Amino acid sequence: MPFIKWDDKYLIGFNIIDDAQKKFVAGVNELHDAVKANRGNEVFIRFIYWLADYVSKSLKHEENIMEQHGYPDIDVHISEHEMFTREINDYFFDFETGVKLHVDEILEFLEKWVKSHLMEFDQEFGAFLVAKGVVPRFKKLL
Numbered sequence: 001m002p003f004i005k006w007d008d009k010y011l012i013g014f015n016i017i018d019d020a021q022k023k024f025v026a027g028v029n030e031l032h033d034a035v036k037a038n039r040g041n042e043v044f045i046r047f048i049y050w051l052a053d054y055v056s057k058s059l060k061h062e063e064n065i066m067e068q069h070g071y072p073d074i075d076v077h078i079s080e081h082e083m084f085t086r087e088i089n090d091y092f093f094d095f096e097t098g099v100k101l102h103v104d105e106i107l108e109f110l111e112k113w114v115k116s117h118l119m120e121f122d123q124e125f126g127a128f129l130v131a132k133g134v135v136p137r138f139k140k141l142l
Helices: 015-036 040-068 074-096 103-132 137-141
Strands: none
Touching (some): 015 040, 015 103, 040 103
């Protein structure tokens, strides 16, 4: 059973963002599975670099889409991304400088991010996109 079960309720109807979120959840699940199988170190090295890349590219891309469509709550959403980015950068810095990381703590943080950010902030953005007619209305009926 996955650590974070993907649920279509996370979708906002904008494929580029939805695909990035699916990849994020899959990456977190891969790390969790590796930890349970005592392969956490080898997977964590790959994961932390992937996560740093995800933060620098995917979140920025999402913010560009918000700006492109005139999302009125963009500042609040960006501040959430900045908080997440700071936390991930702290983990990355600790990793790079040899500080012992607690993978369980990182997994808990990432799980909370999915359950709070995807379900609250991204859903609000999705509702905005539906209201603007950018994504199909049927998405919100799931």
